[in-house]
Amino acid sequence: MSEAQERLHHSHLERAREQIIGLLTRQAVERDLVSRSEVSKQDVVAQLLARQQQAALATKLGQLHPADIAFILEALPPDVRETAWGLVKPERRGAVLLETNEAVLRALLGDMRPEEIAAVVRHLDSDDIAELLSEMEEDARQAVLAKLDRDDQAEVRSVLSFPDGSVGSMMDLDFLSIREDTSLEAVLRLLRRQKQLPAEINQLIVVDRAGHLRGVLSLDQLLLSDPEQTVHTVMTAEPTFFYTGDAVDDAVTAFEKYDLISAPVVNLHKQVVGRIPVDAVVDAIKARAQSESLRQVGLSGEEDLFAPVVESAKNRWPWLALNLLTAFIASRVIGAFEGIIVQLVALAALMPIVASIGGNTGNQTVALVIRGLALNQLGPTQLRKMFSKEFGIATINGALWGSVLGVATLALYHQWALALVIAVSVLLNLWVAAAAGVLIPLTLQRFGRDPVMGSSVLLTAFTDSMGFFIFLALAAVFLV
Amino acid sequence: MSEAQERLHHSHLERAREQIIGLLTRQAVERDLVSRSEVSKQDVVAQLLARQQQAALATKLGQLHPADIAFILEALPPDVRETAWGLVKPERRGAVLLETNEAVLRALLGDMRPEEIAAVVRHLDSDDIAELLSEMEEDARQAVLAKLDRDDQAEVRSVLSFPDGSVGSMMDLDFLSIREDTSLEAVLRLLRRQKQLPAEINQLIVVDRAGHLRGVLSLDQLLLSDPEQTVHTVMTAEPTFFYTGDAVDDAVTAFEKYDLISAPVVNLHKQVVGRIPVDAVVDAIKARAQSESLRQVGLSGEEDLFAPVVESAKNRWPWLALNLLTAFIASRVIGAFEGIIVQLVALAALMPIVASIGGNTGNQTVALVIRGLALNQLGPTQLRKMFSKEFGIATINGALWGSVLGVATLALYHQWALALVIAVSVLLNLWVAAAAGVLIPLTLQRFGRDPVMGSSVLLTAFTDSMGFFIFLALAAVFLV
Numbered sequence: 001m002s003e004a005q006e007r008l009h010h011s012h013l014e015r016a017r018e019q020i021i022g023l024l025t026r027q028a029v030e031r032d033l034v035s036r037s038e039v040s041k042q043d044v045v046a047q048l049l050a051r052q053q054q055a056a057l058a059t060k061l062g063q064l065h066p067a068d069i070a071f072i073l074e075a076l077p078p079d080v081r082e083t084a085w086g087l088v089k090p091e092r093r094g095a096v097l098l099e100t101n102e103a104v105l106r107a108l109l110g111d112m113r114p115e116e117i118a119a120v121v122r123h124l125d126s127d128d129i130a131e132l133l134s135e136m137e138e139d140a141r142q143a144v145l146a147k148l149d150r151d152d153q154a155e156v157r158s159v160l161s162f163p164d165g166s167v168g169s170m171m172d173l174d175f176l177s178i179r180e181d182t183s184l185e186a187v188l189r190l191l192r193r194q195k196q197l198p199a200e201i202n203q204l205i206v207v208d209r210a211g212h213l214r215g216v217l218s219l220d221q222l223l224l225s226d227p228e229q230t231v232h233t234v235m236t237a238e239p240t241f242f243y244t245g246d247a248v249d250d251a252v253t254a255f256e257k258y259d260l261i262s263a264p265v266v267n268l269h270k271q272v273v274g275r276i277p278v279d280a281v282v283d284a285i286k287a288r289a290q291s292e293s294l295r296q297v298g299l300s301g302e303e304d305l306f307a308p309v310v311e312s313a314k315n316r317w318p319w320l321a322l323n324l325l326t327a328f329i330a331s332r333v334i335g336a337f338e339g340i341i342v343q344l345v346a347l348a349a350l351m352p353i354v355a356s357i358g359g360n361t362g363n364q365t366v367a368l369v370i371r372g373l374a375l376n377q378l379g380p381t382q383l384r385k386m387f388s389k390e391f392g393i394a395t396i397n398g399a400l401w402g403s404v405l406g407v408a409t410l411a412l413y414h415q416w417a418l419a420l421v422i423a424v425s426v427l428l429n430l431w432v433a434a435a436a437g438v439l440i441p442l443t444l445q446r447f448g449r450d451p452v453m454g455s456s457v458l459l460t461a462f463t464d465s466m467g468f469f470i471f472l473a474l475a476a477v478f479l480v
Numbered sequence: 481m482s483e484a485q486e487r488l489h490h491s492h493l494e495r496a497r498e499q500i501i502g503l504l505t506r507q508a509v510e511r512d513l514v515s516r517s518e519v520s521k522q523d524v525v526a527q528l529l530a531r532q533q534q535a536a537l538a539t540k541l542g543q544l545h546p547a548d549i550a551f552i553l554e555a556l557p558p559d560v561r562e563t564a565w566g567l568v569k570p571e572r573r574g575a576v577l578l579e580t581n582e583a584v585l586r587a588l589l590g591d592m593r594p595e596e597i598a599a600v601v602r603h604l605d606s607d608d609i610a611e612l613l614s615e616m617e618e619d620a621r622q623a624v625l626a627k628l629d630r631d632d633q634a635e636v637r638s639v640l641s642f643p644d645g646s647v648g649s650m651m652d653l654d655f656l657s658i659r660e661d662t663s664l665e666a667v668l669r670l671l672r673r674q675k676q677l678p679a680e681i682n683q684l685i686v687v688d689r690a691g692h693l694r695g696v697l698s699l700d701q702l703l704l705s706d707p708e709q710t711v712h713t714v715m716t717a718e719p720t721f722f723y724t725g726d727a728v729d730d731a732v733t734a735f736e737k738y739d740l741i742s743a744p745v746v747n748l749h750k751q752v753v754g755r756i757p758v759d760a761v762v763d764a765i766k767a768r769a770q771s772e773s774l775r776q777v778g779l780s781g782e783e784d785l786f787a788p789v790v791e792s793a794k795n796r797w798p799w800l801a802l803n804l805l806t807a808f809i810a811s812r813v814i815g816a817f818e819g820i821i822v823q824l825v826a827l828a829a830l831m832p833i834v835a836s837i838g839g840n841t842g843n844q845t846v847a848l849v850i851r852g853l854a855l856n857q858l859g860p861t862q863l864r865k866m867f868s869k870e871f872g873i874a875t876i877n878g879a880l881w882g883s884v885l886g887v888a889t890l891a892l893y894h895q896w897a898l899a900l901v902i903a904v905s906v907l908l909n910l911w912v913a914a915a916a917g918v919l920i921p922l923t924l925q926r927f928g929r930d931p932v933m934g935s936s937v938l939l940t941a942f943t944d945s946m947g948f949f950i951f952l953a954l955a956a957v958f959l960v
Contacts, residue, residue, distance in 0.1 A: 067737035074855075075862050099737070188703065197700040202682050202741070219699045220677040223668065256766055257547035257579070259759035261682070261741060278758050279739035282765065286736055289769030290851055296773060297843045309872035316844060316877060320837070324881055327836040328888065334829040341821070341828050348821050348828035349814040352835065356807040356944060357800070360937055363777045364796060371770055375554075382555050392789035397796060401804055408808065456936075457840055464836060 020060060020072055020084070058087040066092060070099035078107065078308075093120040098128055103307060105135055114140065118147030126155035127173045127274070134160060134169070167251050168244030170284065171265045171274035174198045177205045178231055180214050185227040187217070201277075202261040206235050211271040213241055213264055241266055244273060248284055255281040296370070298322075298454040319457055326461030330355075333465050337472040340480050346413050347475050350422055353405065354471045358429035358463030361397065365390050365437025366455050373441060373451055383442075390434040398427030417479050425471040429463060432470070436462040500540060500552055500564065538567040546572060550579035558587065558788075573600040578608055583787060585615055594620065598627030606632050607653045607754070610639035614649070647731050648724030650764065651745045651754035654678040657685045658711055660694050665707040667697070681757075682741040686715050691751040693721055693744055721746055724753060728764055735761040776850070778802075778934040799937055806941030810835075813945050817952035820960050826893050827955050830902055833885065834951045838909035838943030841877065845870050845917025846935050853921060853931050863922075870914040878907030897959050905951040909943060912950070916942040 061069055061084070069088060073081050073096070085108060088096055097105060097120070109117060109132070121129045121144070129148070133141045133156065141160075145153055155173060162168030175198060178187055187204065191197070204222070206215040215235035225234045241264045242251050254260065255278060265274040298319030334341070334351070341347050369386070372378040378386065406423030410416065440458050441451035541549055541564070549568060553561050553576070565588060568576055577585060577600070589597060589612070601609045601624070609628070613621045613636065621640075625633055635653060642648030655678060658667055667684065671677070684702070686695040695715035705714045721744045722731050734740065735758060745754040778799030814821070814831070821827050849866070852858040858866065886903035890896065920938050921931035 065738060071737070071855075075859065077861075077865050191700075191703045192706070194704060197704065201700060219703065220671075220681060223671045223699065223703070224674060224677065226672070256762055257551070258545060259757075259762075261758065277739075278741065278762070282736055282739075282758070282762060285762065285765050285769065289765065289772065290854070292769070293773050293776060293847045293850060294844075297840070297847050299844050299847060309869055310876065312869065313873040313876040316841065316873065320841065320877060320881055323837055323840045324833070324885060327833040328885075330836070331829045331833050334832065335826075338825045338829060342825050345818045345822050345828075346815075348825075348831075349811045349818060351828075352814065352832060352944065352948070353804070353807040353811050355832065356810070356940065357803055360777070360803045360940070361796065361800065363936065364774075364779050367773045367777050367779060370773060374770070375551075379555065381557075385557055389789055389792065393793040393796065396790065396793040397800060401800055405804060405808075456843065460836065460840070464832065468832070 020057060054087060057084070058089075061087055062089060062092075066095035067099040069096045070101075070104075073108075074101055074104050081107075082111070090120060091123055094122075094124040094128070094132075097121075097132055098124070102135060105132070107307075109136055109140075114143035115147055117144045122148070122152075125172070125174060126152050127159050127171065130156045130159035130169075134164070162244055165248050166244060167242045167246040167248060167265055167276065168274075170248050170251075170280050171244070171276055172198065172280070173274045175205050175264070175272065175275040176201065177207045177211075177272060178217065179208070180206050180230065180232040180235065182231050183227065184222055184225055184229055184231065184234065187222060187231060188227060198277075203239075205264045205272050205275065206231055207272050213239075213266050213270055213272050215239060216264065239264065242276065243268065249288075251276055252281055252284050252288075256285075292370075292452055295450060295452040296366075296454070296456045298457050319454055322454070323457055323461070326457075326465070330461070330465040330468055333468045334472065337476060340472060340476050343480050344418075344475065346415075346418060347472060350409065350418075351468050351471050354422065354425045354429050355464045355467030357401065357426055358433040358467045359460045361394070361430055362433030362437040362459045362463045363456055365434055366441055366459050369438055369441045370452055370455065373445060383438075387434075387438055390438060391431065394430035394434040395427070398430035402426035402430075415479075418475075421474045421478055422471065425467070425474055428470045429467045432466045433459075433463050436466075500537060534567060537564070538569075541567055542569060542572075546575035547579040549576045550581075550584075553588075554581055554584050561587075562591070570600060571603055574602075574604040574608070574612075577601075577612055578604070582615060585612070587787075589616055589620075594623035595627055597624045602628070602632075605652070605654060606635035607639050607651065610636045610649075614640060614644070642724055645728050646724060647722045647726040647728060647745055647756065648754075650728055650731075650760050651724070651756055652678065652760070653754050655685050655744070655752065655755045656681065657687045657691075657752060658697065659688070660686050660710065660712040660715065662711050663707065664702060664705055664709050664711065664714065667702060667711060668707060678757075683719075685744045685752050685755065686711055687752050693719075693746050693750055693752050695719060696744065719744065722756065723748065729768075731756055732761055732764050732768070736765075772850075772932055775930060775932040776846075776934070776936045778937050799934055802934070803937055803941070806937075806945070810941070810945040810948055813948045814952065817948075817956060820952060820956050823960050824898075824955065826895075826898060827952060830889065830898075831948050831951050834902065834905045834909050835944045835947030837881070837906055838913040838947045839940045841874070841910055842913030842917040842939045842943045843936055845914055846921055846939050849918055849921045850932055850935065853925060863918075867914075867918055870918060871911065874910035874914040875907070878910035882906035882910075895959075898955075901954045901958055902951065905947070905954055908950045909947045912946045913939075913943050916946075 064072075069092075073084060076084055081104070085093075097108065100108065112120070117132075121132055124132075129152065133144060136144070145156060148156065159169065159171075159173070176191075176194075178190070182190075201219070203216040203218045205213065206217055208214055215237045216239040217231055217235045221234050221236075240254055240258060240260060242254075244265055244267055251263070254263070255276075260278065260281075262275050262277045264272050265276060267273050299315065337347075368390075369378070372382070372386065402423035402425075405426055406419040409422050410419040413419075436459055440462070441455050444453065444455065445451040544552075549572075553564060556564055561584070565573075577588065580588065592600070597612075601612055604612075609632065613624060616624070625636060628636065639649065639651075639653070656671075656674075658670070662670075681699070683696040683698045685693065686697055688694055695717045696719040697711055697715045701714050701716075720734055720738060720740060722734075724745055724747055731743070734743070735756075740761075741758045743756050744752050745756060747753050779795065817827075848870075849858070852862070852866065882903035882905075885906055886899040889902050890899040893899075916939055920942070921935050924933065924935065925931040
């Protein structure tokens with residue numbers, strides 16, 4: 001076993017990665033030299049050198065865990081990534097692909113022919129094959145499916161038929177089931193006949209003749225109990241289980257709360273069709289966490305750090321366009337008050353303060369609401385409570401910091417009325433921010449949208465326009 | 481086992497929660513009526529009613545999993561929460577506290593006397609006691625510690641001595657260790673003598689006479705192998721393990737990557753002192769994920785949805801003050817150009833667009849960098865690559881959307897020079913946003929700060945000031 005696998009601390013892995021990247025980059029430079037210059041003795045040496053390094057690299061990669069290889073691939077620029085991918089042994093490529101993030105996975109799969117992909121995934125379980133294929137375009141997916149063994153094809157198709165985000169789409173198909181009238185002794189003998197148990201198994205699933213879920217028998221119950229007893233007497237008769245149609249998020253919540261390690265998955269007839277292992281749950285939590293802060297600023301959850309610039313630029317267009325539009329609206333709000341600004345130019349300097357404070361405090365409220373929604377803590381009662389609380393906070397902070405700003409304005413411009421107008425504007429815009437901060441994520445969710453997606457962009461649009469409007473309108477009424 | 485435990489879907493739990501909240505709220509109203517009016521026959525009935533409901537509630541709570549009770553407590557307003565907490569059986573309170581979030585936990589512990597807390601936690605493992613005590617003030621903690629059994633005291637103190645965020649502070653102290661020259665048969669006998677295994681155990685830890693880690697024996701290896709063999713021949717000799725001083729984040733990463741279920745923890749002499757179970761890792765990931773989007777907007781990771789308004793308002797002061805200060809600086813930037821704004825008031829209306837686009841795109845870059853840092857994907861090579869990529873994106877989007885804005889400006893104000901100035905300003909401010917978006921989280925991290933904390937507030941401060949400056953300065957040079 002490799003050093004990296006023995007001690008998994010960042011420092012180690014970091015060093016291995018930097019080494020590999022160093023080797024790869026040097027190689028790229030040398031290959032570049034070879035291709036640019038005339039073929040000469042020196043180039044042959046360079047080529048030999050490059051080949052030696054390739055061998056060293058292949059060995060190094062061979063010692064790493066598939067997850068570590070995936071980690072390194074994700075961190076490499078595309079050209080060097082190609083080289084590194086070529087050095088991974090074909091029989092390990094499937095396992096590496098499983099650990100790779102969506103963007104890099106698509107890049108790697110995009111460069112392979114259907115036969116190649118089929119050859120690579122053949123070593124995997126059918127649920128894992130389905131997971132990989134679900135990232136591909138329909139045409140490419142069918143092409144790969146056609147190259148698989150008949151049995152695999154059927155299983156993969158059945159997993160693919162479950163919608164994204166459902167328990168069915170994340171479950172493992174391999175589980176061990178036993179009957180409840182068996183003796184533990186017999187179960188132990190049965191296990192010893194297996195070469196290997198499915199990964200992360202901590203329980204056997206107890207089913208009746210027709211495959212209906214009857215209970216689970218954990219390995220420690222099995223080990224601790226008298227072998228003479230039957231499964232029925234020691235099993236857990238009412239285990240936590242999921243239907244294939246349940247939401248992955250619900251399963252994640254249950255695993256978090258009840259400290260589960262695996263749970264059976266059943267179809268509508270309550271027949272066991274698979275199980276969820278805890279590592280799939282860990283991956284789901286991780287993916288959700290990673291994507292959240294990206295989605296809040298209007299980026300899709302997965303973005304390849306090294307995707308082509310033009311592609312990444314395009315990804316940002318929809319929200320940029322929306323941002324430009326809302327900023328333009330805010331600008332027209334100001335435009336409507338141009339006459340007043342000319343009379344009192346201090347307004348132009350002061351108005352962004354009102355907008356900015358609203359934006360920042362509103363984003364705090366948005367973050368709290370999104371967390372509340374994610375934790376399912378916002379029922380109708382809590383919502384009313386939260387609404388009035390955020391208004392209370394806005395009132396205190398608006399009064400306090402509005403006054404501070406009023407004093408600063410007075411010191412700077414020596415105008416009592418102006419100071420009063422800005423102080424009141426801050427208070428009013430904090431109320432707007434509190435309301436918008438609660439309502440924007442809720443409204444997005446109410447209309448079946450992701451409450452996180454772009455919520456911060458939308459909030460700012462609102463607090464900007466309203467901030468300018470409140471301040472300039474008050475100024476128009478009381479100052480000019 | 482209760483219905484709620486049998487099927488853990490939100491709908492069920494939701495209903496239970498709403499029921500309980502309904503009961504509790506009605507109760508609160510009735511209690512209120514009783515206390516306000518004169519004692520009369522009607523009040524006695526109301527009181528009786530309230531008592532009956534209390535019994536119903538206590539039964540209901542008794543059927544729920546501790547995690548579900550915690551979930552309900554978190555969602556309740558403080559006064560009603562008190563009532564519900566009083567109905568939880570004393571021997572289950574420790575388990576409930578363990579599942580409660582930091583803010584609510586502090587509220588509950590704050591209302592209890594040291595003897596009460598000691599009585600409640602006595603049923604827990606010492607690492608769990610330490611976890612709870614770590615949330616308390618030093619004085620209160622010592623008072624509770626003094627009330628515990630001598631053995632518990634020593635163990636709790638040893639766990640408390642590990643710094644927050646270290647593996648030592650999150651580990652479980654109870655594990656099963658065996659010697660490598662034992663036969664599997666003997667191990668099986670040993671296990672059968674135990675009444676219960678530590679929770680979520682999937683492996684036995686193999687140590688030498690002095691307690692040094694030699695390997696691990698997974699339960700499935702134990703079950704699948706011939707009982708005549710020795711532990712040495714079937715164990716995993718180089719398992720993933722952690723030092724007490726390792727960072728929790730590193731352990732989390734290792735669990736995610738290598739699909740671990742538990743791992744031994746050793747001291748500096750490589751003697752086994754505990755283990756990390758996967759459920760602790762799941763909790764750590766969840767806590768990290770929940771706090772991230774809050775920290776980005778300058779809120780502390782844990783905020784009680786129903787903490788008193790004044791307290792919550794105060795929590796937001798430091799960042800509000802910073803926000804006010806930076807907004808004021810931006811305002812002074814504008815103030816420096818007041819003369820020009822008076823001459824061309826369109827500038828006042830257009831300048832927030834430049835600032836707003838910079839803020840939103842900069843926040844996208846911040847989100848990407850923070851994710852890269854969290855995944856440890858940003859080595860020096862990747863950083864350079866990312867920097868140039870973000871500049872590339874800024875260039876494309878700046879040129880494109882700057883032109884769009886230029887055209888809109890031209891249509892509105894019929895001034896070619898003004899249109900050109902705003903187009904160029906957008907491009908320049910997107911460059912500023914790209915640079916600030918990469919540098920702000922990196923700088924925070926370089927100086928040992930949390931790269932997430934307030935990054936979005938800082939970024940906006942930068943892009944606002946620079947946006948105003950670039951636009952107004954260009955206008956001053958080319959337009960007036």
